[in-house]
Amino acid sequence: xEPLPSWKxxxxxxxxYAVLLVVYFAFxxxxxxxxxxxxxxxxxxxxxxxxxxxxxxxxxxxxIVSSFLIWLMRRKRKN
Numbered sequence: 459x460e461p462l463p464s465w466k467x468x469x470x471x472x473x474x475y476a477v478l479l480v481v482y483f484a485f486x487x488x489x490x491x492x493x494x495x496x497x498x499x500x501x502x503x504x505x506x507x508x509x510x511x512x513x514x515x516x517x518x519x520x521x522i523v524s525s526f527l528i529w530l531m532r533r534k535r536k537n
Contacts, residue, residue, distance in 0.1 A: 478520050478524070482516060
């Protein structure tokens with residue numbers, strides 16, 4: 459089977475990131491929204507640090523998940 463053109467791979471990865479981002483955003487709002495509000499109201503320095511930690515974790519997590527899913531798609535195409 460022929461490999462996908464680079465623009466198709468890009469579109470698949472873009473769609474994947476969009477879905478994962480929406481899921482992640484809903485998760486953070488639902489489970490961490492109250493805690494972040496408390497941090498913002500009472501300790502802005504800790505809030506800033508935790509916001510950076512969450513952003514870095516999101517970046518690393520999305521990269522790991524998307525790389526794994528793209529690896530799976532490529533593996534299935536080779537078979």
